[in-house]
Amino acid sequence: MTQDPLLTGLAALAAEPPEALLDRIAARWVRVPAPIGELAVAFTDHGVAYVHAGEGFAEAYRKRFGRPLLPAARPPAGLLPALRTGRTAGLPLDLRGMSDFQRDVLEAARTIPRGEVRPYSWIAARVGRPRAVRAVGTALGRNPVPLLVPCHRVTRSDGAVGDYVFGAAAKERLLLAEGVDLDRVRALADERVFYLASDTTGVVCFPTCHNARRITPVHRHGFRSLAQARAAGYRPCRTCRPAQDVAV
DNA sequence: CGCATGGCCCTTA
């Protein structure tokens, strides 16, 4: 008696004609326009699994995932608007096969709003591994879905943009297109300012936080470290969360 | 204040 749903399911799978079977296992792929040029994007029933720029998409996909690929008639719902607007929060992603650490890192990176940046160390703190800063870099370097997980919004603590899977130049272009004032970030960094505080709200932010951008110049105070801002009586912004020791 | 240098931790070969 094969009443076991798993067994009957397997039997059904085995009975499927090869074409339908391939259909189920294979990922689909399409070419789509993006801010940095044309992309090849692979996706499954679970969501987008892989984003690739330049040549060699199929080889790279096979090497990394070892799954068959079939062309798709159209991109998955929501992909084009997500690429166009840089708002990717709702788009389903297929991150199966990644380690827990890497998934956590990608999820954290995904919460950075368009037009803002956060340091690698911020991601590390958010995933509960404050000292795994380099590992965060490694994980983002292997981000299978750049742009959709906006790893270009993760920058170095010293104000430099840092490296990127599509190259540092592309990272800069993307950030500028999203409205990040990189010149200002660098100018502040030159003065060793990495945090901005408002003496009307008593709050200290990362410089690109949308709250920080609205601080009236006379009320604005720059700080080199969070400790110094705190010593001056400021508390970390609850939006950009420059400190992770506050309850989540 | 710019640069070098350990340190740290996860992944891969």
Place this chain on the structure above:
DNA sequence: TTAAGGGCCATGC
């Protein structure tokens, strides 16, 4: 199994 190395960071001249 292990060792090497990476999209970094804080320190110490």
